[in-house]
Every structure is written in C-alpha cells, then in structure tokens.
Amino acid sequence: MKKVVKITLILPFLLSACNDNIDIQDWFPTEYHKILYIQESGEQEVTLYNTGEDNVYTFTVCKAGSDPSLEAHVRIDVMSQSDVDVKYSNNQGVPYKIIPSETFTYEPSELTFASSDISKKVTVAINPEKLKEIMELPSEVNTRWLLPLVAVSENDSINIDKRDYTLLINDVMTLLAGFKKTGTQIINHDYTSGTFVTSVPFGLLEVTNKWDINATIKVDKNYVKEYNNNNNTNYQIPADGSYSIDENVTLSSNMQNVSINISISDFGNRKSGCFMLPIRIANISRFELSAEANLYAPIVRLLGKRLDRSGWTAEACSEEMTGEGTTGRIMDVLDGNHDNFWHTSWQSGPFCNHPNESHYAVFDTKSEHMFTQVGIIQRNNSDWGLCVQNYEVFISSDKKNWVSAGRCFAERSTDELIADITPMKGRYVKLCFLDSRRSDGQINLSEVYFYGE
Structure with missing residues (x-):
C-alpha cells in the first residue's frame, strides 16, 4: 500500500536540509520515523536545445524523519495520463500529454536507502530531436508536453507535497551561434596612430558553451555597396592587402567566446573619411548560424589627433x-x-x-x-x-x-x-x-x- 503524508510546518527546512547535512530528526513527530521527499519538487518550465545530445536534468530524493537511520525504498514512476488530464488538461482547457517513452529515460527508477544514506540523485535524459519531430506533427500543434515523475513507496512514508517532479516543455530549439556584436559600428580612429585594430566576439547566443566549434570568417565586399545605396553614404572598402581578419577560429569547449581580430594597416594617405570592413561567418562546424547575428561591419572614421588646446x-x-x-x-x-x-x-x-x-x-x-x-x-x-x-x-x-x-x-x-x-x-x-x-x-x-x- 502506498503511503503519503502531509507535513506542512517543516517544508521550508526540507528545501535545504537534504544537502546541508542538518540534523532534522527532532523536527518530526515520533510516529514519522522516516519520510521521503523530492528536494526540487514541483513544476520546472524548461526549453530543450537540440545539440545532438540528450538534455539532462537531475533531482534529489531525500530521507528524513525522527529516525533517519532506518532503511527505505522508493520507486520513481511516470504519472498516468489520466492523472495528467485531471490535474492539467481538464483544469486549463489545454491538452497536456506526457512525452512519448522513446524520447526520455531516467535512472535509477528504484532507490534503496541504507541506514547511512540521506539522499540519492535521479538523472533524467530527454532526446530533443525525437521530441521535436513529434511536437511538430500537425495533430499536436496545440498540445502542451510534460514529463511528470512521482515518488512512490509501498512501505515508507512520502511527503505528499513534495513527491512530484514535473518538467513542463516550453519548446525545442536549435542552438544558434553568431557574433556577440552585430550590425554597423562607427569607430573613430586617429590616423596618426598607425594600424587600426578591433575585434568582435563569436559564440553561442543562448546557452553556456560546452562544445568545440570551428568557424570560417569572410569579408563581404558586396555589403558595402548595398549599404551605400540604401543609406546614401559613400563608405570605402580598404584596398586588398591593407587589412587582415582571423579567417579560421575555434571556440573551445571551455570558452564562452572567441575573439575575431580585424585590422587595417593602410588607408592610402587619407586623413578623413570612412572605411567599412564587413565580415560574415561563412560556416560553422556544428549547430546553426543566426541570421540576425551573422554580420559585423565596423565603420572606421579617420580623424586627426585631437590637438592640445593649452595656451590657445x-x-x-x-x-x-x-x-x-x-x-x-x-x-x-x-x-x-x-x-x-x-x-x-x-x-x-x-x-x-x-x-x-x-x-x-x-x-x-x-x-x-x-x-x-x-x-x-x-x-x-x-x-x-x-x-x-x-x-x-x-x-x-x-x-x-x-x-x-x-x-x-x-x-x-x-x-x-x-x-x-x-x-x-x-x-x-x-x-x-x-x-x-x-x-x-x-x-x-x-x-x-x-x-x-
């Protein structure tokens, strides 16, 4: 027989006690010798990213009570679709469905606590590519997807308020890479100081990077003509051989950005005017390029040195x-x-x-x-x-x-x-x-x- 209990007064302490090794046995009535609960219980709204790898989440099952040295056993189940309908679909007027079994795994599904154990981790892995295919079916356009897990025990007590762990899937998105600084940027350059140097960071735009990503960069000369025609400007492109860019860069898995260096060494004896050197990402080794973050066009405005006004x-x-x-x-x-x-x-x-x-x-x-x-x-x-x-x-x-x-x-x-x-x-x-x-x-x-x- 499943045992669930409601212990409201000590819930705030349970949020931290499992990991902080706090002695909490005195907080429980003596009849609750041991009680199990999920520390991160509740609903978690998540966006999945299609990285070619499973998206991984973890939660912690904790053992507490007036005598936490007792052994315990708990099973992690997927909530039934009928229970999902009662809890979500019927109340909100939107069809909620459990994500198909072939799109996720979790382990371990059963946890045995020895007398010395106070917590155990459960790892959930979701395959975003498989799930996205299902989510994009015409018949599922209005469906809200979720993975509702629940802690169950035949012999041990479980806190009814902290036994659920539910992932609400907002979307499955493809990771986008691009420049962290985009569009045109006017940069004043003292022509008496020599070579103009600047840089632009490249990286993933929405998540923390943990992959090696190679990128190829090129100069887009046609963009200068298009920009001038559309904006009634007369920006010049530096002469061939007078500029350099990092044409091949690698964003390492331990880096969030890599700088792409740009330099112009010769402005042809010009003392004023503007030069534009637009660069684009030609290709990347994985993920997708962001159309909105695939152009950086520094506009180099030549200026003389600001003259010292002392004594004027x-x-x-x-x-x-x-x-x-x-x-x-x-x-x-x-x-x-x-x-x-x-x-x-x-x-x-x-x-x-x-x-x-x-x-x-x-x-x-x-x-x-x-x-x-x-x-x-x-x-x-x-x-x-x-x-x-x-x-x-x-x-x-x-x-x-x-x-x-x-x-x-x-x-x-x-x-x-x-x-x-x-x-x-x-x-x-x-x-x-x-x-x-x-x-x-x-x-x-x-x-x-x-x-x-």
Whole structure:
C-alpha cells in the first residue's frame, strides 16, 4: 500500500536540509520515523536545445524523519495520463500529454536507502530531436508536453507535497551561434596612430558553451555597396592587402567566446573619411548560424589627433560679458567645462549688428598645424542652446589671408559633433556661423576642438 503524508510546518527546512547535512530528526513527530521527499519538487518550465545530445536534468530524493537511520525504498514512476488530464488538461482547457517513452529515460527508477544514506540523485535524459519531430506533427500543434515523475513507496512514508517532479516543455530549439556584436559600428580612429585594430566576439547566443566549434570568417565586399545605396553614404572598402581578419577560429569547449581580430594597416594617405570592413561567418562546424547575428561591419572614421588646446586664445565678433553670469565669454569654449559657453552679445554690448556678415570666432593655436576636422559641442539648453546649424571653416597662417576649408552642418545634439574639412595647414582658424536655429539670430557654443597633426 502506498503511503503519503502531509507535513506542512517543516517544508521550508526540507528545501535545504537534504544537502546541508542538518540534523532534522527532532523536527518530526515520533510516529514519522522516516519520510521521503523530492528536494526540487514541483513544476520546472524548461526549453530543450537540440545539440545532438540528450538534455539532462537531475533531482534529489531525500530521507528524513525522527529516525533517519532506518532503511527505505522508493520507486520513481511516470504519472498516468489520466492523472495528467485531471490535474492539467481538464483544469486549463489545454491538452497536456506526457512525452512519448522513446524520447526520455531516467535512472535509477528504484532507490534503496541504507541506514547511512540521506539522499540519492535521479538523472533524467530527454532526446530533443525525437521530441521535436513529434511536437511538430500537425495533430499536436496545440498540445502542451510534460514529463511528470512521482515518488512512490509501498512501505515508507512520502511527503505528499513534495513527491512530484514535473518538467513542463516550453519548446525545442536549435542552438544558434553568431557574433556577440552585430550590425554597423562607427569607430573613430586617429590616423596618426598607425594600424587600426578591433575585434568582435563569436559564440553561442543562448546557452553556456560546452562544445568545440570551428568557424570560417569572410569579408563581404558586396555589403558595402548595398549599404551605400540604401543609406546614401559613400563608405570605402580598404584596398586588398591593407587589412587582415582571423579567417579560421575555434571556440573551445571551455570558452564562452572567441575573439575575431580585424585590422587595417593602410588607408592610402587619407586623413578623413570612412572605411567599412564587413565580415560574415561563412560556416560553422556544428549547430546553426543566426541570421540576425551573422554580420559585423565596423565603420572606421579617420580623424586627426585631437590637438592640445593649452595656451590657445580666441576672439569673437562679440561676447556676452554680464548677461550670462560667470560665463558667456569666447574663451569659455576652450575651458573643457560643458556648463560654460560663449554667447554673442545680447545685453552687455558691443552688439553684433552686421546683417550682411555672419557671427564668427577666431582661434589662435599658436603654431602651424595640419587641420583635418572640427569638433563642436552645443550649449545644452533646449530653449536657447543647440542653435548652431551651418558654419564655414577658414584657415590662415597670418590672420590676414583666409582660405575656406569647407562648410559644415551641426545637428541639434549635445554630443560632440565632428565634421571633416579639407586638410589644410595654418595657425589660425575662423568659424563663421552662417545661420542660427534661434529666431533672434544669436549664437552660443559650449566647446570647440580641432583635429589634425
């Protein structure tokens, strides 16, 4: 005769007592000399992964009681389908079925506890490939699958609240591998520093890796043309022989990621512009490639070195000396404090009343440089800041003869906005602000940087 008992008060202790070797015999009434229970009892929602190997789960059957030195015997059975219908299908209005016997094993199915035994493990193995074939049958599309195991004993007491171990199968999925960083990524590179180097991790995307996986990587030159056509860009691909990638990599079973190294050693004397080097995973030795994680396309933006502003001076068509408190001066765009800013005069005077000319600022960098980019940070004020829009850059060596290095557009953003200009040598830089987003035409700006060498 099966014996099941309900002991509610000590359930919290049973969760840890089996593995922690806690002396719990005093917790039980003397009539319960020994009692058996499953430590991980209850429902476990699981997703199976089709790895070519069985998915393995374990649970622990524990022996306790006022005299746990007694021997005991327990059997692990599969719950009957009729009991499943009563417990699940009839209550939830969804057909629940026990997974077919050919898709799983568990062992041992019978456990004998000697006087010194307090716990024993049961291992469950499910074949995901076989189960997936059954789950995908048209007649089973609405079925919820489970493996309900129950501890049974003819002679020993079992806690009725902790005798079930049920695996509820959510899905069977194929393992996917791919890049851990995907899509395009703009990376600024100081062209004066030499070779550009970056890397992207490759690995399994959803589970802990325990397999050796080989992958072959290739450059996808066609993607550059497609991207340019779709995004109205003009990114270049590095010349053959100027770049290298890890074409063959191995993800070892003791690793979660392996880095794929990418380098570009020669940009053809370019000092500005963008290069794209998209790579794809051509094939892998096992599992499947993720379509969403099979492209990494670094966009290398060439910049000069950000020039040291120490000792620089600046002047402007006007600056606000009183109306902005402790800031408003043109030199504030060189102080590195984004809370300070230059503001054209609106209260203190003299005012910029030159309708046929642009507001401007002139910077003396104290020595000759090759200028390649201009970086500005707009004033962070939604009402009065973020006003710079179109501006033109002029370069001079003597502050008399100015040559245009190009026109630039500034987005409405608080990030540093770096614009390419025609590479040009000089000492002085003039920024002429062609318009303003403000209706009163005023200009304000937080920081100004120049790049080059």
